[in-house]
Amino acid sequence: MHKYANPTLFLRVSALLVPWLAAATLLLLTAGLYLALLASPPDYQQGESVRIMYVHVPAAWMALFCYTSMATASAIGLIWRHPIAELTAKATAPIGASFTFLALLTGSLWGKPMWGAWWVWDARLTSVLILFFLYLGYMALENAFDDPVRGNRAAAILALVGIVNVPIIKFSVDWWNTLHQPASVVRLDGPAIHPSMLAPLLVMAAAFTCYYLWVVLLRVQSEIIAGKIRGLRLRQAHG
Amino acid sequence: MRPKHKRLVFVGIGLGLLGFAAVLVLSAIRESVVFFHSPTEVAEQRTAVDRRMRLGGLVENGSIERGQGAQIRFRVTDFANAIPVTYTGVLPDLFREGQGVVVEGHLRDGVFIADQVLAKHDENYMPPEVADALKKSGQWQHMKESMQQAGQMPGKGTP
Amino acid sequence: MSFVEMGGYAAYVWPAFGATAVVLTVLVATSLRSLRVRKQILEGLQRDGEAGRVACGRKSAT
Numbered sequence: 001m002h003k004y005a006n007p008t009l010f011l012r013v014s015a016l017l018v019p020w021l022a023a024a025t026l027l028l029l030t031a032g033l034y035l036a037l038l039a040s041p042p043d044y045q046q047g048e049s050v051r052i053m054y055v056h057v058p059a060a061w062m063a064l065f066c067y068t069s070m071a072t073a074s075a076i077g078l079i080w081r082h083p084i085a086e087l088t089a090k091a092t093a094p095i096g097a098s099f100t101f102l103a104l105l106t107g108s109l110w111g112k113p114m115w116g117a118w119w120v121w122d123a124r125l126t127s128v129l130i131l132f133f134l135y136l137g138y139m140a141l142e143n144a145f146d147d148p149v150r151g152n153r154a155a156a157i158l159a160l161v162g163i164v165n166v167p168i169i170k171f172s173v174d175w176w177n178t179l180h181q182p183a184s185v186v187r188l189d190g191p192a193i194h195p196s197m198l199a200p201l202l203v204m205a206a207a208f209t210c211y212y213l214w215v216v217l218l219r220v221q222s223e224i225i226a227g228k229i230r231g232l233r234l235r236q237a238h239g
Numbered sequence: 240m241r242p243k244h245k246r247l248v249f250v251g252i253g254l255g256l257l258g259f260a261a262v263l264v265l266s267a268i269r270e271s272v273v274f275f276h277s278p279t280e281v282a283e284q285r286t287a288v289d290r291r292m293r294l295g296g297l298v299e300n301g302s303i304e305r306g307q308g309a310q311i312r313f314r315v316t317d318f319a320n321a322i323p324v325t326y327t328g329v330l331p332d333l334f335r336e337g338q339g340v341v342v343e344g345h346l347r348d349g350v351f352i353a354d355q356v357l358a359k360h361d362e363n364y365m366p367p368e369v370a371d372a373l374k375k376s377g378q379w380q381h382m383k384e385s386m387q388q389a390g391q392m393p394g395k396g397t398p
Numbered sequence: 399m400s401f402v403e404m405g406g407y408a409a410y411v412w413p414a415f416g417a418t419a420v421v422l423t424v425l426v427a428t429s430l431r432s433l434r435v436r437k438q439i440l441e442g443l444q445r446d447g448e449a450g451r452v453a454c455g456r457k458s459a460t
Binding site: 041042043044045046047049050053075078079080081113114115116117120121122123160161163164168175176177178179181182183184187192193194196197 | 243246247250253254257258261265269272273274275277295329330331332333334338341355356357358359360361362363364365366367368369370371
């Protein structure tokens, strides 16, 4: 495992991957937006407003995916002191926070015309708001220490504690009665969504996943270089 | 034990305890996390009377009566019990007969006086033509019933 | 009804897509900029370091 912990090797490999990921993101986004806005039908109940789903649902999936990645990377960083894992957790937080923010915002824009409210305090919405605060707390804690190593470990523990929220979000719509409807795509007896509407959803989700991989690589590269700068400055200061 | 194994055990035990604590807390707050009560729960007075609360179910078919101005009367049902509701104000776009609804307000003399009406939609998404085809072929009712059995429709109180 | 009107839901659909575009663009742009700036700083430090070492080397040689 520590073979891939070599930052120089990581920089080389990720420099190779970044242009491909950027191209894949743009390609999938173009296809996804075409399907979402032009090629997909309106919903039988919700009309054209259903198109908000094609950004809302992938953003919400990514919010959970990023959190799970961040917690896993934090655990690997805490246990094995794996430097790339520590930096991946740190780099994931702002991306996950952005997706969570978008899920909340687009959900609100969808809820107003359909439900009749911008916001309700049901179990699903409240647990996603807590997820957003967990991301913000992670980023604040990460920056609260002068020593970046200590900050990273404190934040990693928060990320691990917060992981209990992920299954709560996923199953909140089944465990409690909520205003938010139950899962349409990821459920035991197959999706309850017509293929013509599932396709744009999945393409957008693939685009967001590529986007995450692209940006997380950029941010990890940036963190590795920041570490090198710190090291050089220390060495120069101490002559 | 090597340090990294020790840390692995610590993280493992920590997550285990955390999960256990979460299960305890969640089962303790179960009742208060409920967003709405079913007509049966309200009819059987299992909820506090004269308190603000939310009632959730389906808008009973044929029960919508429009009064003066923006006033509307309808019944919210879970097929076992139905509660009459009155409301004056703007309705969400998804409000219609046979659809899920959550109304907020209070009960007075057996009538629920709502000051907010929220529409609840199910998890089915399809183009209008597909919905029409399903209705024509008679599979529509079958689908709604299977959803109610799975507890995914409002109206059937969650266990 | 026209594409832009979104069946009367334009006020909700377009802000949702617009906000997504803005947030994702800003995030990738700031990530790219921070990487570029840090790369420049690192190169500068490495150049100074080499210059310093060369200077030190000369000093010790003389």
